[in-house]
Amino acid sequence: MVQNRSLIDESGKRSDGRIIDELREVKINVGIIKNADGSALIEFGKNKIIAAVYGPREVHPKHMALSDRCVVRCRYHMSPFSTDTRKSPAPSRRETEISKVIRESLEPALMLEDYPRAAIDIFIEVLQADGGSRCAGITAASVALADAGINMRDMVSACAAGKVDDKIVIDINDTEDKEGGADMPVAYMPNLKKITLLQLDGELNTNEFNTCLEEAIRGCLKVFEIQRSSLIEKYFGDEKGLNE
Amino acid sequence: MQEFKRKYVIPGDIVAEGNLKPLVNVFRIGNSIVATRIGIAESNKDGAKVIPLSGIYFPRANDIVIGKILDHSSLSWSVDINSCFNAHLPAQDIFGRDFSPAHDDMGSQLSKGDVIVARIAIFDRTRDPILTIQDKDLGKIPIGELIKISPTRVPRLIGKKGSMIQIIEQASSTRITIGQNGIIVVSGKDKEGINIAMNAIHIVEVEAHTSNLTQRIKQLLNVPESEIENEDTNGNQEINVTEINDDKAVSNKIDKEMGMMNSNGTK
Numbered sequence: 017m018v019q020n021r022s023l024i025d026e027s028g029k030r031s032d033g034r035i036i037d038e039l040r041e042v043k044i045n046v047g048i049i050k051n052a053d054g055s056a057l058i059e060f061g062k063n064k065i066i067a068a069v070y071g072p073r074e075v076h077p078k079h080m081a082l083s084d085r086c087v088v089r090c091r092y093h094m095s096p097f098s099t100d101t102r103k104s105p106a107p108s109r110r111e112t113e114i115s116k117v118i119r120e121s122l123e124p125a126l127m128l129e130d131y132p133r134a135a136i137d138i139f140i141e142v143l144q145a146d147g148g149s150r151c152a153g154i155t156a157a158s159v160a161l162a163d164a165g166i167n168m169r170d171m172v173s174a175c176a177a178g179k180v181d182d183k184i185v186i187d188i189n190d191t192e193d194k195e196g197g198a199d200m201p202v203a204y205m206p207n208l209k210k211i212t213l214l215q216l217d218g219e220l221n222t223n224e225f226n227t228c229l230e231e232a233i234r235g236c237l238k239v240f241e242i243q244r245s246s247l248i249e250k251y252f253g254d255e256k257g258l259n260e
Numbered sequence: 261m262q263e264f265k266r267k268y269v270i271p272g273d274i275v276a277e278g279n280l281k282p283l284v285n286v287f288r289i290g291n292s293i294v295a296t297r298i299g300i301a302e303s304n305k306d307g308a309k310v311i312p313l314s315g316i317y318f319p320r321a322n323d324i325v326i327g328k329i330l331d332h333s334s335l336s337w338s339v340d341i342n343s344c345f346n347a348h349l350p351a352q353d354i355f356g357r358d359f360s361p362a363h364d365d366m367g368s369q370l371s372k373g374d375v376i377v378a379r380i381a382i383f384d385r386t387r388d389p390i391l392t393i394q395d396k397d398l399g400k401i402p403i404g405e406l407i408k409i410s411p412t413r414v415p416r417l418i419g420k421k422g423s424m425i426q427i428i429e430q431a432s433s434t435r436i437t438i439g440q441n442g443i444i445v446v447s448g449k450d451k452e453g454i455n456i457a458m459n460a461i462h463i464v465e466v467e468a469h470t471s472n473l474t475q476r477i478k479q480l481l482n483v484p485e486s487e488i489e490n491e492d493t494n495g496n497q498e499i500n501v502t503e504i505n506d507d508k509a510v511s512n513k514i515d516k517e518m519g520m521m522n523s524n525g526t527k
Contacts, residue, residue: 053316072316072344083386125271127287127296131318132385134344162271165315165412167285167296170272207272207294247270251298251313252469 023192024181031192032061036185037231039175039238044156044246046163052139054164056246058156061189062146067156069164072134086131090119092153094142114150115140121154121174121203121213127167136166147190148176154203154213159243163250170205171243172212175235177202177228179220184227186235198224202232206240265303269295269310281307299412300469313469317343317411317441319380319389326401326439327391329374334361337370339378339391342408342441347389349378354393375401375445377437401437404447405454409465411442416468417461424464424474431481432457456481 023031030036040061049055052068075081092115096105118140126136138160140153151174158172178188179197188199198218204211211233220228269275275286275293282288285297286308295301297312319325319341327339327347337349352359354369370376377398378391393399409417417438418425429436434448434457446457460477467473477483 054314072318074344074346131344162298163314165297165312168271169287169294169296171270205272207274208289244270247298248268252268 022181023196024183024185030180030185030189032189034187036183037234039187039235040189042155042239042242044159044242046159046246046250052160052164054160054162054166056156056159056163058152058159060146060148060152060155061187062144063142063149063152064144065149065152065156066139066141066143067153067160068139068141069136069157069160069166070139071136071164072131072166073137075133075135081133081135084132085128086126086133087135088119088123088126088128088138089135090115090122090138090140090157092118092140092142092150094145094149098142098145114153117213117215118150118154118157122157122161122172124210124212125158125168125170125172125205126161127169130167136161136164145190147188147193148201150174151176151201151203155239155243159247162247170208170210171240172203173206173236173240173243174201174203174213175232175239176200177232177235179218179224179228184224184231186231198228200228200232202229202236204233204236206237267301268299269301270298271296273301275301275310276303276308280305283307283309285310285312312412314410315412317341319343319345319347319383319441321380321383323380323440324377324398324438325380325391325441326375326377326406326437326443326445327441329370329372329376331372332366332370334366337366339376341389341391341439342411342443343389345388347378347380347391349376349391349393353391370400375404375406377401377439377445397437401445401447404435404437404445405458407444407446407458407461409442409444409461411440413465413468414438414440414442416473417444417464419474424477427474427477427481427483428457428460428464431483432460436461 028035043059045057047055048057049068052070054069056067058065072086075087080087092111094103096102138157140157142149154172154174176188176199177186178199180192193199198220200216203213273295275295277292280293280303282293286293286295293308295310297310298314299310299312301310325341327341330338330340335351339347339349341347351366355364376393378393379395379398380389381392383389425436432453434446434453437445446454448454460481
């Protein structure tokens with residue numbers, strides 16, 4: 017991958033003004049879609065993504081149902097207006113793949129055996145994309161699943177780390193993704209301390225890989241705190257009395 | 261009164277440590293009991309559980325539910341019970357054992373769109389739930405306003421030993437039938453009473469987890485303190501979504517002519 021300009025300046029600031037271990041600003045609104053059983057809107061830097069969860073509900077077509085557990089169906093979709101040039105609304109190869117990896121990153125957290133013969137549908141709609149949309153999508157979907165009241169072993173938080181100008185940085189943005197050296201999205205169950213998604217695009221040596229993974233997990237933990245506070249705020253508002 | 265430790269939890273949070281029994285909406289990892297839902301965690305010496313604040317209705321045998329007839333085959337009606345499974349009401353339940361699809365007209369008893377209150381007779385996760393209406397206060401509901409609330413709020417709406425629902429029924433002069441699946445039918449003579457009851461139910465749904473809710477509902481409905489048996493007004497006590505597993509609800513009936521209240525709901 018050719019780097020044609022410096023992405024980190026002399027003072028250690030990145031292209032969007034962050035330092036190397038700084039997340040973009042993350043905001044999560046819970047329960048924004050009344051028709052869904054659970055939903056969340058996440059703003060992860062310039063990413064704007066809606067996740068909506070339906071279910072557990074009846075499976076149609078019925079032959080897809082599993083007798084011992086619930087089926088999870090996930091659709092990651094980018095709106096035509098989410099990028100600077102119009103994206104065709106038809107599902108692309110990339111979206112199909114991301115739908116699959118998101119489903120697989122969320123399934124370990126769900127107690128699917130509690131809902132046999134049912135289905136959980138997860139819809140992730142990217143309204144505005146700015147790199148790291150699969151991580152933001154997983155984070156929002158996890159909040160939406162909790163909002164839907166589906167039994168979960170743990171929340172799932174996701175954050176990417178990567179290599180830019182030979183430095184390991186956290187939460188890669190669009191420019192760094194395209195022009196940087198490596199991008200490693202990680203999804204993590206923060207209480208169980210288990211990784212549910214690990215992808216890597218680019219090249220890292222063993223040391224870099226280990227540092228990158230540690231940084232990504234640190235990012236996931238920061239994201240988890242935001243997930244947690246957004247859910248607590250939605251369900252308990254200012255009534256924090258019980259926890260004090 | 262037993263000592264409870266309560267706190268707000270989200271999935272993955274530790275509810276309690278130690279050798280406690282995991283009750284509902286929790287599971288054990290090593291020495292910790294971990295929540296699986298958003299809600300209020302309670303732990304005492306009997307065990308630890310989470311009272312959930314969101315979620316759909318998952319059927320259980322012997323629950324009283326309110327459903328809408330979707331269709332019928334030659335042997336049973338299919339009923340929407342606001343769950344991930346459609347329930348079935350066998351024709352034999354109404355026509356008796358000598359039911360014959362050739363002679364009996366199922367449409368004459370229940371047709372599409374009818375609302376029934378029924379008990380879940382059989383449900384074991386491997387098949388769809390089977391309903392029965394052969395019990396007291398079960399059967400077709402002829403008239404009333406239908407409201408849907410979150411099934412997780414049903415125990416709060418019933419209140420301790422039916423206290424909350426009795427307050428609302430008395431103050432609004434209505435009859436309220438509650439299904440464990442979150443469907444409620446309000447019926448009464450005047451529209452104003454029905455509106456008052458629906459408004460109160462809406463407030464209970466939105467503010468289910470807050471303290472002193474019964475007091476606030478009493479104030480809203482202008483119920484004098486003496487009329488209803490005084491509840492313990494301790495703040496924590498009020499977060500009484502509690503007997504969530506024990507509530508086999510729920511058909512509250514005011515027999516106005518007899519001047520009696522028969523609340524055969526919560527046990």
